[in-house]
Amino acid sequence: MNIVILSRNPELYSTRRLVEEAEKRNHFVEIIDPLKCDIIIEKEKPSIYYKDRYLDYVDAIIPRIGASVTFYGCAVVRQFEEMGVFTIASSEAILRSRDKLKSLQRLSKAGIGMPKTVFTNYSRDVEEVIEHVGGTPVIIKLLEGTQGLGVVLAESKNAAESVLEAFNGLQARVIVQEFIKEAKGADLRALVVDGKVVGAMKRQGKEGEFRSNLHRGGSANIIKLNSDELKLAMNAAKVLKLPVCGVDMLQSERGPLLLEVNSTPGLEGIEAATEKNIARAIITFIERSK
Template structure:
């Protein structure tokens, strides 16, 4: 029997994540795969006295045929890959999708339509941005209103809208040394977006998310869902974006631009409960199928 690890973060033992882990384990078993949950804290990232990596199996665990890397512990991901393990998704994919700034850097040159974006200048920990002149540049480049996003964030919780310069200054001051990006606001898409789940090189499920009370359409921010039949252009953008970050599977969010769909972001570890409840499509099925195809 094929044996794999589902590596997860031991600090995130939430009901939502445990539901995902149980779901993936059951689908893997249905396809003849034993998928075992392993916490990241159970796998030490060790270097010996000569600086060589020292890989030790967690207690009572066997060497896996693959790893479903449902975590963002990049040091651990690199450690597992150095031991010859195939990760789904790979460490560089998770790294690119974890940081919205790095994601746009990786996507540059791939011809993928996206909002005009400015990466905020670095601010050292414990310091404040002393040069406020760059705010003029941001407004000149993007206009108002505009969107401010923390580079690291999930479920739309670290996304803010600035209607005025005063609001923009207040957001920048509040975020301090956190890494941020600024984007033009796609006003046509306020409170609306589309989530497309990509596995391999195809879209396997999609839904539209809508909020009547928030400019963000995330389900966790109160958005409602409905089934969505994506256009060929939407599918092409989603697959192209996932391929640009070398994702085995991804949740790709698209906005409704005035001239067509534009990329919002790529999620390397998308949850699958909400899209199943909306569409009836069990995304875990093609995910396990893809893993089996790749390792064989």
């Protein structure tokens, strides 16, 4: 097969691993920067032009679209879809997962457990917002944040009020969530491929850090998920229509609680923690789907 990885950085671990595993299985693989693609819209003949050629020979794509280029990146994915090319994540599913509010609304309706969450339109009544999620401490998140950026722990009402006022002043959209104390700065990442969990790790934030992101100095270890955690991960992927994704959740006294679903999960941390070949699982999923 001719497989294209849509990525702006060919040196990223995830991109390199996908190339490596695809080539081992005798596929032709290209890494293409989606921002350098021209989308040509013509009656009954959608096409994509890249550098000096038309990409009319592609069988499958693997989108590795960064959050900062979501709009154009998804436009390129959508054009490949119009051309009949298989993708491991549809443009609509990527957009849906990037919209934290929309995805939480969908997941909540589907009966998936999550921390109590409030979204408000620049509300000045901070006290009421805090009461909705059970009081302080609370987590305040930018709707567009990634890798733990734009996430603040407000331990008191005064702190929460200051943070919300600062974000309001910047006209930044935020959600407020209850703080799950018993999680102790750790979360779980389940990697789903073709509707099944192929690897899971527990990420622990460094001492004094409530965020567990590996990019922020956290550590990761392999973990065996219980039946409720497996069910949550697989259901979340199904609800958002993402055959390949990372599902982040917290362990709480009332069972697993979903944090978010990542449509382009990194492979480095989970392959290192689990010693499982996640990249190969993704390539074999493409083979089964074509």
